[in-house]
Amino acid sequence: MKYIDEFRDGTLAKKLAADIRREVQPSRSYSLMEFCGGHTHAIFRYGIQDLLPENVRMIHGPGCPVCVLPIGRVDNAIALTRMPGVILCSYGDMLRVPGSERVSLLKAKAGGADVRMIYSSADALRIAQKNPDKQVVFFAIGFETTTPPTAVAILQAQKLGLANFSVFSNHVLTPSAIANILESPEVRKLGLLPLDGFIGPAHVSTVIGSRPYEYFAYEYQRPVVIAGFEPLDVMQAVLMLVRQLNEGRAEVENEFARAVTREGNLKALDMVAEVFELRRSFEWRGLGLVPYSGLKIKGKYAEFDAERRFELAYRTVPDNKACECGAIIRGVRKPLDCKLFGTVCTPENPVGSCMVSSEGACAAYYTYGRYKEATSFTAKDAK
């Protein structure tokens, strides 16, 4: 299959693994953060960590939009379902995230709330058109990949004069999150989290282009390699990062050249700029308040803003004390470090959001990696 099979070729993988092994300097360690949940998923699904030398360590970043949504925003969504005549439309993964008192949208649905699972913003529009007597709210989440479709939905709603459609916007921005991590005490001062370079997100970059990462490479002197989602993409990106670090370079390189340009998707960016503006700050699970990291709907489109229409008030809710989602999202802890992992907190009964989304580090670890404790399978065995 074109663009898929070639990028999963086992022979090429072994060759790349050998190249990486040959080029790493044995005396130093390489700590590389893959920002995007899709990359975390790929690393686990294909067992990429097993093919890398011991001194190359992958750190899982916060690029999973389900994982970084704080409990307070989930509570807002549940509050919306309790309002009369509201149909809440949500992506599937969000349905299982527990809010306060471990109520999730799925449990609210079982209790009688009208919650619909949808696959795209277009579905939500359709539901609004089919149910003119109901208030249809689209629970919009995601980084820059899903923001343009939300913008399109709002513009469409305006064109159609849909008075019963609104959006609860939880869109967040990748560069702000990267900056926040690089500025965190663990990275900046304490050196608790060695962070040498980034694997840049794939689909986000098709929208925003490679240009926004140039700031990080320059300001923080960390190389960034944008990679596709196939396992060979990820391994090639690791090799490119290793080379940059060995040569003392800190540049933005684009491994995903077949889909990402420097400028990005200008039409999509224009639409987003037309409909959205920056929030002063937005709370992220695990990162706290991050300035200029979230998007809200502009005044021009206020009639489609669910927060305004339903006068939603936000209340911060702290995570479960034992839940390590926050630390895991920042890369400071691994899923196994969490006391609740695999016992109290499982995909069937999640405590924190890292276990809910298929791209969350805990879910990926649980699904693909459990056997590592069961057997003594190590990188050596993969040869």
Next chain:
Amino acid sequence: MTKVRTGYIHPIDLKHGKVDMTHGSGGRAMAQLVEELFLAAFDNEYLNQQNDQASFHVPGGRMVMATDSHVVSPLFFPGGDIGCLSVHGTLNDVAMAGAVPLYLSAGFILEEGFPLADLARIVASMAHAAGEAGVPIVTGDTKVVERGKGDGVFINTTGIGVVPAGVNISGERARPGDAIIVSGPIGDHGVAIMSLRENLSFGTAIQSDTAALHGLVAEMVSAVTDIHVLRDPTRGGLATTLNEIARQSGVGMMLRETALPIRAEVRAACEFLGLDPLYSANEGKLVAICSREDANALLAAMRAHPLGKDAALIGEVIADSHHFVQMETAFGGRRIVDWLTGEQLPRIC
């Protein structure tokens, strides 16, 4: 004065009529529906006796009974419908014990307002499936629920069969060293349904693989009497079925990703939607586990049958106290093929 034919009763309007509450009330309207629709389609000596039960002699031996309820939505999909699905599903459950299916029952829960034309189409499909399989539907039941309390139609089928002597097929019989065989490409049905739900139309329409497997099983049992395990990987896909068997038998499994038969269209659709064919339902496939020594004979017998022509050896049973199903990936690594948590969801971003 117009001459009215003696004994003439206005037939049910199968073209434009709709199910209403009288069809479930046990009175004349229901009797007419049963006679003109169900009896006419299923037509066999047992059903035609019109008793509340079917009566027949039972051949000696170990009997098997299986039941399945069908709530699939949409009711009609490429390659099949809820009708033939309900016949195939129960026939297959009986066949997975190695048994020869003998008789079927069919219970219908109809929603008020359901078009009789659709019901007629479904019933015709069931009659065709049962006829092809050589297994009659000998008894049934009809109920009607109010509008909004059903999804058009729910169907329950139950089947009985008899197990040939010497055959002992059960989920807890997988042993380390056994071969794991699948009868053909996986994931077709689940993807066919999902692509309809997503309003996606591909260049090649993906068809459900719904089929009755008892003929294939009969050939298999004839070639290898001591098959250890048979199961059809329906909801949850091959991965879930293998995990069930691993747990039941107290073993682990090691699969080879490169050996899994998957159609190119199904693979492409899964990539597009972010689904894994391992977790996608199959309605015309089976998994067989037998000793290493019997594997070649079993594969040969399967490949000689139209429903098993693409049968493949996909892995082996291993000793593992954790009962993990693992897979050597095409990429050269190893991963766990875990249980599914809830429904598979397409990717968000």
